[in-house]
Amino acid sequence: MSAMTFLGPVVLLLLVLGFVTIAILFERKVLGWMQGRVGPVQVGPWGLLQTVADVLKLLLKEDIIPGKADRILFKIAPVIAFVPAFAVLAVIPYTDRIVFADIGVGLLYFIAISSITTIGILVGGWSSNNKYALLGAMRSAAQMISYEIPLVMSVVGVIMAAGSLNLTEIVKAQESLWFILPQLIGFVVFFVASLAELNRTPFDLPEAESELVAGYHVEYTGFRFAFFMLAEYVYVFAMAGLTTVLYLGGWNPLFGWTFLPPIVWFAAKFLLIVFILFWIRATLPRIRLDQLMQLGWKVLLPLALVNIFLSALFKEVSGIGNFF
Amino acid sequence: MISMNGEFIAFFLLSVMAIAGAVFMINFTRVVHMILALAFTFLGIAGIFVTLNAEFLAVVQVLIYTGAVSILMLFGIMLTRHRDETRDGGRPWHAFLCFLGVGGFFALLMRIIYGSPFNGETAKTETFSVSGLGESVFKQYVIPFEVTSILLLVALVGAIILAKKERS
Numbered sequence: 259m260s261a262m263t264f265l266g267p268v269v270l271l272l273l274v275l276g277f278v279t280i281a282i283l284f285e286r287k288v289l290g291w292m293q294g295r296v297g298p299v300q301v302g303p304w305g306l307l308q309t310v311a312d313v314l315k316l317l318l319k320e321d322i323i324p325g326k327a328d329r330i331l332f333k334i335a336p337v338i339a340f341v342p343a344f345a346v347l348a349v350i351p352y353t354d355r356i357v358f359a360d361i362g363v364g365l366l367y368f369i370a371i372s373s374i375t376t377i378g379i380l381v382g383g384w385s386s387n388n389k390y391a392l393l394g395a396m397r398s399a400a401q402m403i404s405y406e407i408p409l410v411m412s413v414v415g416v417i418m419a420a421g422s423l424n425l426t427e428i429v430k431a432q433e434s435l436w437f438i439l440p441q442l443i444g445f446v447v448f449f450v451a452s453l454a455e456l457n458r459t460p461f462d463l464p465e466a467e468s469e470l471v472a473g474y475h476v477e478y479t480g481f482r483f484a485f486f487m488l489a490e491y492v493y494v495f496a497m498a499g500l501t502t503v504l505y506l507g508g509w510n511p512l513f514g515w516t517f518l519p520p521i522v523w524f525a526a527k528f529l530l531i532v533f534i535l536f537w538i539r540a541t542l543p544r545i546r547l548d549q550l551m552q553l554g555w556k557v558l559l560p561l562a563l564v565n566i567f568l569s570a571l572f573k574e575v576s577g578i579g580n581f582f
Numbered sequence: 583m584i585s586m587n588g589e590f591i592a593f594f595l596l597s598v599m600a601i602a603g604a605v606f607m608i609n610f611t612r613v614v615h616m617i618l619a620l621a622f623t624f625l626g627i628a629g630i631f632v633t634l635n636a637e638f639l640a641v642v643q644v645l646i647y648t649g650a651v652s653i654l655m656l657f658g659i660m661l662t663r664h665r666d667e668t669r670d671g672g673r674p675w676h677a678f679l680c681f682l683g684v685g686g687f688f689a690l691l692m693r694i695i696y697g698s699p700f701n702g703e704t705a706k707t708e709t710f711s712v713s714g715l716g717e718s719v720f721k722q723y724v725i726p727f728e729v730t731s732i733l734l735l736v737a738l739v740g741a742i743i744l745a746k747k748e749r750s
């Protein structure tokens with residue numbers, strides 16, 4: 259065991275916290291520009307310290323627990339929601355050398371651990387003893403269960419093409435061609451399903467302000483609320499990383515431009531995905547609950563199954579079979 | 583004699599986690615707390631699978647039991663009787679009889695476990711891989727696998743038909 263075994267995760271945690279701080283500011287700036295506003299400009303130069311000020315404000319707020327709430331569950335719910343969000347980052351290969359846990363079933367580990375967060379959300383909504391919080395938690399659980407299936411089914415094509423569940427092996431299989439081209443249907447299904455898993459617009463029904471006040475975290479204040487928000491943005495980090503690894507070739511360079519180091523390539527693709535997430539939020543309206551279920555079960559799941567079938571079929575065709 | 587290496591410590595902690603979850607599951611009075619304790623047990627068992635080098639099994643355990651089954655249970659309970667508490671029956675002799683029965687069963691089980699020798703060799707779990715598992719399931723045991731999946735499909739369709747009948 260080297261010092262990096264212990265220091266590495268701490269560095270990663272600080273990096274992720276830094277990413278979340280910048281990402282929230284970036285999201286507000288992008289939303290502002292797309293809506294013809296300037297975004298936050300008051301705190302610090304160009305509004306750079308806005309998120310820092312917001313976090314400080316959250317830390318200083320009074321910590322309120324509703325009188326009729328289930329106190330213990332109310333306290334541990336943010337923890338249950340956040341811990342898996344950070345634990346999934348362990349298996350993402352940032353470059354061929356910067357990877358924390360190179361386990362054989364990395365892809366499945368990511369999907370399995372991330373489903374635990376739903377328990378945290380459900381428990382948080384239930385223990386608040388508030389009908390809006392409960393409704394938000396219910397919606398969140400229903401959404402996560404129904405979109406986890408197309409998410410898993412859509413990556414089966416990638417697993418078949420790479421012949422491995424290990425994320426490092428999956429990246430290495432994309433040296434000649436990124437999976438986004440042969441697995442285009444799979445990528446679209448994966449991306450839509452990951453938007454729903456992240457509870458982001460157009461699938462932000464669990465937090466629909468206009469109908470549910472704020473969803474499952476309506477009774478949370480101060481630092482507990484910050485933890486739910488943090489878990490959400492850490493999942494943005496993790497999901498963008500996973501999309502990069504699965505479909506955009508991870509640290510592999512485009513056009514053979516190897517003069518840029520691998521980590522820069524990874525970061526560039528990763529940031530592109532993050533930007534697209536914010537872009538979609540600024541562009542699309544929220545969909546209705548019945549449309550959400552219909553999209554998940556009647557469109558995405560059949561598409562994912564068709565993708566598996568086509569991948570298996572093309573794999574046997576000579577000539578293009580190498581790419582699938 | 584058991585040596586105090588990392589594997590033993592991990593096994594000890596994980597089994598305490600699994601057993602504590604099960605005990606709490608029985609002792610809690612509110613149904614939601616029980617399900618959370620149960621999810622905790624499932625996680626502990628997944629951890630024990632990891633110490634046995636069965637990574638795939640561990641991850642599937644988390645995916646199916648901790649992720650799906652616990653959430654479905656929580657979902658069902660919250661939607662139906664979410665303020666429910668179980669109370670003591672107030673029958674002390676009942677508890678005593680239960681203890682006798684369970685104790686007898688435990689003694690019988692321990693006797694059988696210690697009395698029967700393990701036949702065959704221990705498999706080399708260190709070299710276990712997911713591709714090996716896939717090959718044995720889809721090549722060697724493909725017929726039982728397919729029969730099981732058809733059985734599950736039939737059960738699923740049956741459940742839907744039963745639910746439909748109740749509504750109409």
